[in-house]
Amino acid sequence: MEADYSDKNKALAALYPAHIEALRVRHDHALETSGAAHAIIFSGALKYAFLDDRDYPFRPNPHFLSWAPLTGLPLSYIVHTPGETPVLIYYQPHDYWHPVPGAPDGYWTASFDVRVVHTLVDVAQHLPADREKCVLIGEVEDDAHAFGIERINPTAAVNILHYARGQKTEYEIACMRLASQRGASGHRAAEMAFRDGLSELEIHRAYCKAVSHTEDELPYGNIVALNDHGAVLHYTRFDRKPPAAIHSFLIDAGAQVNGYASDITRTYSYEDARFDELIQRMDATQLDIIAKIQAGIDYADLHVETHRMLGQLLADAGIVSGDPDTLLATGVTSAFFPHGLGHLLGVQVHDVGGFMSDEAGNTIDPPSGHPFLRLTRSLEENMVLTIEPGIYVIDMLLENLRGTPAESHVNWDEVDWLRPYGGIRIEDNVRVTAGGCENLTREAFAALS
Numbered sequence: 001m002e003a004d005y006s007d008k009n010k011a012l013a014a015l016y017p018a019h020i021e022a023l024r025v026r027h028d029h030a031l032e033t034s035g036a037a038h039a040i041i042f043s044g045a046l047k048y049a050f051l052d053d054r055d056y057p058f059r060p061n062p063h064f065l066s067w068a069p070l071t072g073l074p075l076s077y078i079v080h081t082p083g084e085t086p087v088l089i090y091y092q093p094h095d096y097w098h099p100v101p102g103a104p105d106g107y108w109t110a111s112f113d114v115r116v117v118h119t120l121v122d123v124a125q126h127l128p129a130d131r132e133k134c135v136l137i138g139e140v141e142d143d144a145h146a147f148g149i150e151r152i153n154p155t156a157a158v159n160i161l162h163y164a165r166g167q168k169t170e171y172e173i174a175c176m177r178l179a180s181q182r183g184a185s186g187h188r189a190a191e192m193a194f195r196d197g198l199s200e201l202e203i204h205r206a207y208c209k210a211v212s213h214t215e216d217e218l219p220y221g222n223i224v225a226l227n228d229h230g231a232v233l234h235y236t237r238f239d240r241k242p243p244a245a246i247h248s249f250l251i252d253a254g255a256q257v258n259g260y261a262s263d264i265t266r267t268y269s270y271e272d273a274r275f276d277e278l279i280q281r282m283d284a285t286q287l288d289i290i291a292k293i294q295a296g297i298d299y300a301d302l303h304v305e306t307h308r309m310l311g312q313l314l315a316d317a318g319i320v321s322g323d324p325d326t327l328l329a330t331g332v333t334s335a336f337f338p339h340g341l342g343h344l345l346g347v348q349v350h351d352v353g354g355f356m357s358d359e360a361g362n363t364i365d366p367p368s369g370h371p372f373l374r375l376t377r378s379l380e381e382n383m384v385l386t387i388e389p390g391i392y393v394i395d396m397l398l399e400n401l402r403g404t405p406a407e408s409h410v411n412w413d414e415v416d417w418l419r420p421y422g423g424i425r426i427e428d429n430v431r432v433t434a435g436g437c438e439n440l441t442r443e444a445f446a447a448l449s
């Protein structure tokens with residue numbers, strides 16, 4: 001049966017007004033700081049392939065999406081003026097070539113003064129007359145879409161909005177809980193397809209069917225990797241045939257509800273007990289990392305600590321030898337774990353603001369030697385983020401260890417054993433609380449069984 005999330009919207013309706021109030025407060029602050037009177041949030045425009053009339057899938061401005069769950073509404077605008085009900089200029093073109101957005105409908109409509117327009121010219125009359133007092137937030141590639149507003153994405157305002165998006169409202173967390181449930185149902189279907197010996201493409205289709213998403217609706221391209229494909233961190237090809245011998249399956253796939261994403265990875269052994277044991281070690285290590293999450297901890301420190309924990313895991317499994325500090329210092333752990341521990345999650349899978357130390361736009365660099373870490377902030381309550389440790393046999397990285405002090409710490413025969421399995425990643429989405437966290441992903445899987 002395909003997933004249906006429409007009835008869940010009743011619960012979201014109760015949480016939505018407080019979410020809008022939080023947005024109003026942060027936009028008031030952004031306006032005050034930038035000396036403007038109105039924030040105009042543009043949903044974005046369709047983009048077309050070069051020399052073609054085919055449009056790319058529409059990706060709305062994430063700021064627009066965080067105001068309203070309108071994932072398919074190009075050329076529309078939200079007008080926020082402090083103290084007034086926000087205006088939604090809802091663009092519903094007269095077009096018989098393409099489906100057009102239906103009449104505004106849903107729990108979110110009560111929070112807006114909705115003005116349906118059928119031509120772009122009509123947008124202008126619903127914007128504040130004094131364009132000099134407006135700031136426009138959005139991607140404007142065609143001047144006509146700015147309607148004479150000159151202050152587009154002013155840095156001070158955008159920094160405030162980006163920083164604030166790091167902490168989610170209860171409404172956003174409810175959407176993300178549902179996105180986790182939706183994703184977990186897809187993961188369950190994908191695992192069954194893997195156990196049935198199907199191809200990557202067939203597994204991908206089983207996933208999309210279970211979550212009831214078209215490919216364009218997925219929050220990111222599914223990674224469906226059999227065997228050594230799991231070592232390609234962003235493996236987004238789909239082989240049409242299953243491999244002659246099936247060893248392993250790594251799937252990194254999410255789902256979305258009202259534009260809010262989940263981002264989940266699981267790894268499975270087909271029938272090899274030793275690889276399965278390594279997966280269980282990773283699962284336990286991932287939970288140990290998650291047990292350290294709470295408001296106030298430094299995520300960059302946790303990333304470095306994860307390297308030590310993965311060094312210990314690799315040593316316990318006989319793949320490397322040495323103590324965790326040495327394995328970290330010599331670059332052994334980086335060769336096996338070459339990506340970040342995780343990132344903020346929201347209306348964007350890699351949500352903005354992960355490097356920001358304050359709303360003024362100051363940033364914190366990733367630690368030296370860890371350039372791919374996307375989250376360096378100290379954790380605060382109601383941040384939602386991923387925890388996704390992994391180990392892989394990536395020969396181009398492991399070969400770099402030859403001739404260095406790291407070489408003698410690698411048990412190369414054991415690397416040869418692991419290579420056909422590709423790698424292991426376990427990725428959960430957690431919501432930070434004062435004294436711990438809520439694991440959206442584990443709870444979603446538990447609710448399935």
Ligand code: GLY
Nearest residue numbers: 220252263388427
């Ligand atoms: N699926 C992309 C990521 O895990 O960051």
Ligand code: MN
Nearest residue numbers: 252263264427
């Ligand atoms: Mn992922």
Ligand code: MN
Nearest residue numbers: 263386388427
């Ligand atoms: Mn991720």
